Amino acid sequence: MNRKHRHIKKLNDLDVIQLYQETKDRQCVGVLFERYAHLIFGVCLKYLKNKEDGEDALHSIFEKLFDLLLKNNISRFDSWVYSVSKNHCLMILRKKSKVQFQDLNEEIFIDKGITEEDGFKDEKKIKRLEFFMGKIKEEQGYCIQLFYMQSKSYKEISVITGYEIKQVKSHIQNGKRMLQTLFKKEE
Numbered sequence: 001m002n003r004k005h006r007h008i009k010k011l012n013d014l015d016v017i018q019l020y021q022e023t024k025d026r027q028c029v030g031v032l033f034e035r036y037a038h039l040i041f042g043v044c045l046k047y048l049k050n051k052e053d054g055e056d057a058l059h060s061i062f063e064k065l066f067d068l069l070l071k072n073n074i075s076r077f078d079s080w081v082y083s084v085s086k087n088h089c090l091m092i093l094r095k096k097s098k099v100q101f102q103d104l105n106e107e108i109f110i111d112k113g114i115t116e117e118d119g120f121k122d123e124k125k126i127k128r129l130e131f132f133m134g135k136i137k138e139e140q141g142y143c144i145q146l147f148y149m150q151s152k153s154y155k156e157i158s159v160i161t162g163y164e165i166k167q168v169k170s171h172i173q174n175g176k177r178m179l180q181t182l183f184k185k186e187e
Helices: 001-008 013-023 026-048 052-073 077-095 106-112 125-135 138-148 154-161 165-186
Strands: none
Touching: 013 026, 013 052, 013 077, 013 138, 026 052, 026 077, 026 125, 052 077, 077 138, 077 154, 125 154, 138 154, 138 165
């Protein structure tokens, strides 16, 4: 371990992030990764339920950190990297069409007359929603998941995704409109 690496390891998380943002020294990200790899891997295992998939996701998240740390203002790295990891895993699951969207807010379905009380008990409707979520643009589906399933604010979604707040709102609105259109076409 070189002298610079030892120096970086002594800094707190926010100072390491600031140093990385100023210098783009990849060792900074490596230090953060060393500190939190166990947390990230734990999140990946929790959601993906498979060691190999968890390891793959861990490495993908590590690679994403180089860009994400430059784009985001982070006040608590531990909770931020937890959210990034969780959302990465949810995207993997979404692509595999294994995520059940039971917690999705009923607002998307107002025009269809489906409510949480009666609609989400019907497995067929949930399957249709899963299918339709795969038909809309990925960024729309991701923002909808964060907003409705995880109750994230526009600002939080902006931090997680790197989209501007206006883009987040647009993705959610357009995604809702597309889902409603898809449901109406099926009638």
